[in-house]
Amino acid sequence: MSLAALDRLRKQLDGLSDQDLLRQRRLLQSAQGVRIQFDGNPVLSFCSNDYLGLAQHPALATAVCDALPLMGLGAGASHLVIGHHAAHRDFEQAFAQFCDLPAALLFSSGYMANIGVITALVGRSGEIFADRLNHASLNDAAILSRAKFSRYAHNDMVALERLLSSSRAAEKIVAVDAVFSMDGDLADLPRMLELCETYDAWLLVDDAHGFGVLGANGRGAVAHFGLASPRIIYMATLGKAAGVSGAVVAAQHEVIAWLVQKAKTYIYTTATPPVLSAALLASLALIAAADDRRAHLRRLIVQLRQGLQSQGWPLCDSMTAIQPVIIGGNAATLALGDRLLGQGMLVPAIRPPTVPRDSARLRISLSAAHSEADVAQLLTALAAAA
Numbered sequence: 277m278s279l280a281a282l283d284r285l286r287k288q289l290d291g292l293s294d295q296d297l298l299r300q301r302r303l304l305q306s307a308q309g310v311r312i313q314f315d316g317n318p319v320l321s322f323c324s325n326d327y328l329g330l331a332q333h334p335a336l337a338t339a340v341c342d343a344l345p346l347m348g349l350g351a352g353a354s355h356l357v358i359g360h361h362a363a364h365r366d367f368e369q370a371f372a373q374f375c376d377l378p379a380a381l382l383f384s385s386g387y388m389a390n391i392g393v394i395t396a397l398v399g400r401s402g403e404i405f406a407d408r409l410n411h412a413s414l415n416d417a418a419i420l421s422r423a424k425f426s427r428y429a430h431n432d433m434v435a436l437e438r439l440l441s442s443s444r445a446a447e448k449i450v451a452v453d454a455v456f457s458m459d460g461d462l463a464d465l466p467r468m469l470e471l472c473e474t475y476d477a478w479l480l481v482d483d484a485h486g487f488g489v490l491g492a493n494g495r496g497a498v499a500h501f502g503l504a505s506p507r508i509i510y511m512a513t514l515g516k517a518a519g520v521s522g523a524v525v526a527a528q529h530e531v532i533a534w535l536v537q538k539a540k541t542y543i544y545t546t547a548t549p550p551v552l553s554a555a556l557l558a559s560l561a562l563i564a565a566a567d568d569r570r571a572h573l574r575r576l577i578v579q580l581r582q583g584l585q586s587q588g589w590p591l592c593d594s595m596t597a598i599q600p601v602i603i604g605g606n607a608a609t610l611a612l613g614d615r616l617l618g619q620g621m622l623v624p625a626i627r628p629p630t631v632p633r634d635s636a637r638l639r640i641s642l643s644a645a646h647s648e649a650d651v652a653q654l655l656t657a658l659a660a661a662a
C-alpha cells in the first residue's frame with residue numbers, strides 16, 4: 277500500500293528500531309507473579325509492580341467469585357448514570373477510613389485519576405509545578421489542563437520554591453510521584469507540603485509505588501512521612517501493590533464532590549466492574565495485615581543492594597522495591613537484559629523516552645513473593661552477564 281502517511285509511519289518505526297528504541301510486548305502465559313511463563317518459557321521475573329505478591333492471592337480470587345453471581349461482570353454504565361454500585365461505594369468509604377482522609381473516589385486507572393484531578397482543579401488561569409521525573413500521566417494532565425506548566429529539576433526544592441514564589445496564578449498545584457517510578461527514590465513530601473502551605477497550593481501526591489508498601493499498615497508515602505493537611509490530594513493506584521486494578525483519590529469532602537462534578541475521566545467513562553471493588557476491599561484487609569510481607573520485602577531490598585554494590589554496579593538512591601541499574605546506552609542495556617534472559621531471569625530494560633536520554637537501565641523490581649534465594653540467583657546471573 278502506498279499511502280504516504282503509512283510510508284511515514286514505516287520510516288518512523290524503522291528509525292526507532294535503528295536506535296534500539298522499538299518497544300516489544302511480551303506475552304505472559306501464566307498468572308502474574310515471580311515465577312511466570314512467557315513466550316513458552318518459565319522465567320524468574322523481576323518486572324512486575326506486584327510489590328506485596330497479592331495479584332495471585334486466593335482471597336482476591338474468592339472475593340471476585342463470591343461477588344460475581346450477585347453483581348454480574350460489566351458495570352454497564354458510567355458512575356453518574358447507573359454504573360455506581362454499592363461495591364464501589366463500600367470500597368471508597370473503606371479506603372478513606374484506611375487513609376484517614378474524609379472522602380475517596382474510585383477511578384478506572386491511575387492515568388485517568390491524574391488527568392481527572394489536575395484538569396478539574398486547574399485551568400487556563402492556573403499553574404502546575406512538576407518534578408522533571410514525574411510520571412507521563414501527570415505531564416499529560418498538565419498539558420491537557422491548559423494551565424502554565426512549570427517543571428523543576430529532580431527533587432530540587434530550591435527551584436520549586438523559586439517557581440512558587442514568582443507565580444501569579446489563581447490556582448496552583450504541585451504534582452509529584454511520591455516514589456519515582458523509574459528511579460525508586462522518594463519525593464521530599466515534607467518540604468513540598470511546607471511550600472504548598474506558604475504559597476497556597478494543592479499538593480497532589482501520586483503514590484502509585486508507595487501505597488501498600490510504605491508507612492504504617494501500608495498506608496503509603498504520606499503516612500510514611502507522618503503528614504496530614506487539607507491541601508493533600510492523595511492518589512493511590514490499585515493495580516500495583518493492591519494486586520487488582522484501578523486507582524483511588526482521597527481528599528477533603530469538597531475536593532471529592534468537585535471531582536464528581538468536573539473530573540471528565542471519572543464522568544465520561546464506564547464504571548469499573550463492581551467485582552473488582554469487592555476484590556479491592558479484600559485487598560485492603562490484606563494490605564493492612566501485611567507487615568510480614570513488608571518486612572520481608574525490606575530485607576530483600578537490602579540483600580539486593582549489598583550484592584549489587586559488592587559486584588560494582590552503580591546504585592541509585594532508592595530504598596524502595598524499585599532498584600534500577602543505570603547502564604546508559606540503549607543497545608548495551610538491551611544486551612544485558614538478553615544475557616539475563618538467557619539465564620532464565622526476566623528484568624526489563626527501560627529506555628527513553630520513559631527515562632532521560634543516555635540513562636537506559638535495568639529496572640529491577642522486587643516483590644514480597646520473591647525469596648532470598650531468588651535474589652541470590654539474580655545476583656549470580658548479573659555477575660555472569662556483566
Ligand SMILES: Cc1ncc(COP(=O)(O)O)c(C=O)c1O
Pocket residue numbers: 384385386387388411413453457482484485513514515522523
Ligand atoms: C507514578 C505513576 N503514576 C501513575 C501510573 C498509572 O497508573 P495505572 O497503571 O493505574 O494507570 C503509574 C504506572 O502505571 C505510575 O508509575
